[in-house]
Amino acid sequence: MKRTGFAKADCPVARALDAIGDWWSLLIVRDAFDGLRRFGDFQENLGIAKGMLTARLRKLVELGVLEQVAASDGSAYQDYVLTKRGRELFPVVVSLRQWGEANLFVRGEPHSVLVDAQGERVGRLVLPSKAGKPLAWSDTSVKKVARKR
């Protein structure tokens, strides 16, 4: 009766969700992109139970998404910062943001926005094709690997 896992799935989507697809992990990553680094910062900002946060941070460190480094303020404490692997989650966070913006706010309702260095709102993520035209869902399909026996 264990929670079902997908760590061994053939599908990268399933593995990704197995690794970071819980209620908290991506919010922690989002906060890390926002510059939060300390245990207490995450805990206060998310309102997460401390035991939960401890467990999630540990898992994210194990996965290589975050790493612990000496605190940037010179104290004896530790910071949690994104690794390269963690920073590669950027498109995941951005795609969720864009879907949420477009679908979960009533017109005119305020929300935080992602801006570039000039303060301009960024455009939408696109999946480029060889030809240069962005690919839509209907232009693609998933090629499965042969099933194990």
Next chain:
Amino acid sequence: MKRTGFAKADCPVARALDAIGDWWSLLIVRDAFDGLRRFGDFQENLGIAKGMLTARLRKLVELGVLEQVAASDGSAYQDYVLTKRGRELFPVVVSLRQWGEANLFVRGEPHSVLVDAQGERVGRLVLPSKAGKPLAWSDTSVKKVARKR
């Protein structure tokens, strides 16, 4: 002691995760992108408990991600198909796939791949800038809305 919710958060990422950020919803959506439509197909393919699946499908229909339509095979049953809102989750699923491919498989380990109409593997998602150069995490920041009082 209810599971904490983010349905009212200012941050679109938090709302998106509140809506679809659980263990099953995005896998159901992925399967829908793969062409699955029937209750039994999802149940068999995911190995999800029926009660869970019933609850998740109901929630996805409520959210407007899926809708129930008369079965395409002419039987008296129903199909679950992606709505426009559901199809807009495509970049979310693709970004998870790409992160999973790059980070959760050992070299040479087989996995399913996303291909275009010609059978070519698709490229990576990019966040375009005005200038045409793709934006990276470090080129962006989140502008928060003023806190409610």
Next chain:
DNA sequence: TCGAACTGGTCTCAAAATAGGACTAGACAG
């Protein structure tokens, strides 16, 4: 046309995950 099997659920129970808070060891500030 009838019985068997399939479909899409509901219901129940036990196991696992989560929320919330009390408690604590070491760091730090005055």
Next chain:
DNA sequence: CTGTCTAGTCCTATTTTGAGACCAGTTCGA
């Protein structure tokens, strides 16, 4: 030194999940 802050650990109550028994309506096969 003393009190406070940080980053946890540990405990308990509650919620969520997993697994499967059960069931009504639909479809199939002979």
